């Protein structure tokens with residue numbers, strides 16, 4: 506997909522991978538409570554691509570996202586964000602990495618109630634001591650349709666508008682990658698479709714990289730690619746997904762008895 510040069514300024518060329526797991530294993534607990542949440546998972550998330558992670562409850566989707574985002578430690582294997590290997594980093598370095606290279610969008614919006622929309626959007630950069638690029642900020646705020654709502658606090662915004670703030674916050678720092686965890690889980694289908702459209706546009710028009718965990722085949726159909734997990738293992742990889750193709754794949758796994 507061709508991209509306007511003005512919009513990709515400051516983002517890396519959409520080639521190679523933004524994040525990569527190699528034989529990533531995550532074990533929780535020990536003895537009788539031992540759970541292998543991820544079992545030697547290898548996957549690359551291409552730069553400038555929108556990837557959805559799907560799989561039944563307990564298959565390891567959140568664990569994969571948390572390990573890739575430096576929110577959880579690895580038991581074995583490797584996780585990289587761009588050129589940075591996460592497994593050797595301490596807590597402070599991981600905090601810096603998350604601040605500088607990763608944007609997050611959560612199901613529960615996670616906005617600060619005392620700050621207005623604009624302050625929420627620029628908060629991560631304020632904490633990092635970075636000055637927001639005004640032109641970029643205006644582009645993002647305009648793209649997600651928040652221009653008239655910037656002085657509103659989260660409680661004065663609808664759920665869909667709050668999630669737009671969260672998407673703008675994730676985009677504002679031009680991170681290497683955005684991780685979205687069920688970003689439409691708390692939204693009605695219309696607001697959900699808007700948020701998914703913004704995430705897709707951020708990839709197609711702004712060159713962003715997005716990885717999204719979802720249970721919803723329609724949400725997954727906004728992505729360029731869907732990877733499927735079951736029992737902590739990567740079991741399939743579907744390019745150019747349609748909702749029907751994703752549903753078919755899920756049914757197939759069910760009949761093969763590989764899902765719960």
Ligand SMILES: Nc1ncnc2c1ncn2[C@@H]1O[C@H](COP(=O)(O)OP(=O)(O)OP(=O)(O)O)[C@@H](O)[C@H]1O
Nearest residue numbers: 533534540542560561562563564565566567568569
């Ligand atoms: N902190 C933890 N301690 C112990 N076990 C955990 C922990 N976090 C996750 N698990 C286990 O690891 C496995 C994978 O969990 P994970 O949350 O990654 O699955 P998921 O696919 O995201 O599920 P869901 O769709 O329900 O959110 C599950 O068996 C879960 O019980």
